[in-house]
Amino acid sequence: MRNSISKSLARLVSIATIVGFASVLKPSVANAQDVANGSATASVQAVLVVTSTAALVFGNVFQGVSKSISNANAAAGIFTITGQGLSGLSMYMQLPDYMSTATGDDRMVISFSATDASVDSTTNATPTTFGTGWQNTDPHNINAATTMGGGGQAALFLGGKVLPTVDQTAGAYTGDIILTVAYNGT
């Protein structure tokens, strides 16, 4: 008797399991039918990509000795902009006046002159091999006529100068450089 009850229970469990699996599998069957009737859907979106491929690097700096990096130097900062070719761009830079130590107990002057930026409207993203565009412009006031190159790319090269004092605390200094980019035709 107990055996037959056990067998009945086992059968019930088996049936329930099969029904359970079937119910789980059902959407898959439906999905398979959906796939058979499916269509490919795609629409292209315009993109805007602003990226920094290299930071402005001064390397080792010594107390009392200022150091400049030109925008055509391999150590220049590099921003690249990718988007629709020949689009008009508005670019603004927020540049620091000082760099600070991690603890904030000392700071070092950093400056950017009116010729410290170059905007290359070709696909070139190497500061040492400038293509065409706006060379040696003011990073505080980037040319309003700036446009993306026909290849949908532009690059901004940035130089600068640090001026450590004679009693500048040795160590690492940090600061933020912000580039804001907007299309001016949308």
Add this chain to the structure above:
Amino acid sequence: MLNTELLTEKSLTQKPLSNVPSNLKEIPGECCTNTTRRGFLLGKYTLLSLLFLSILALRAGAGVLVAPTVVFISDKGRTGRITVQNPTDKPQEVTVFFSFGLPTSDSLGNVTVRLSDSSVTDPNSALGWVKAFPRKMVLQPNSSQVVRFRARPPKDLPEGEYWSRVVVRSQDGETSLPAPTEEGAITTKLNMIMQTAIMLKYRKGNLTPQLELTETSATIEGEKVSVMVAMKTNSNCSYVGTLACRLLDASDKEISHTSVQLAVYRQLTRRLELPLTDGDFTRPYHVEIGISTSGRKDIPAEDILPGNDLSRALAVQ
């Protein structure tokens, strides 16, 4: 290559297409079912532009991809979205916030967009009543995130178009200060922060852009002809389209042509330069100007508000 998550909804799994009618266009990496996916495809667009080479170039850098470049929100749906992708091989810290800035021009016809975050008094500003979700995130390499926008405009908002700028700010998620390689030396670390400012437009009611030419001129400057076109809108929405110019000789033979994308929110002056190329051209020259809301490839046709077309012929001075 772009992450396929960008091409399809993140929550969906790819399934093989079988028995698809041959007349249906198949795009590699993008397959959908009518019934299961349509519900998920909340926006109108699921595919981003395939900028393969540039994306490959970005892998070693820092920054994010933002698409689309204009967000449209209607008074019916009141929601919009953008996709932010990290195509680099480093985590990116991303912040989304709002600002305000319209294209404005100087007397030379140079166009700029100045952003302001506070004290915005423009009656068409949507600043303050559009929210973004999420506003802060860390995007892992090759991952993407949909940022949704929800508009809660004032109840008595008049019909018209209202504007704001969505600013997507990104920087390296991992930063470390370089140690000096010489004793007593000073090292520097400049954090390169990128901000992409795209336009957000909230539209209420039936809108028809109307543009008017207020002043035009064409003058020879060395080996080019400089064309100045001053415009203003006569409607409660922006005029977005193209401005095309053709430089012609006395017998209507084309010397050169150019066109620019145009977005006039109230008033704008654009300057275009047409090169005087060598050839058998007879004077006097003249310029044909054409302005239309068609011809834009960066904005889907259904989001372009059809407006009036304008044309004008100018004698070159």
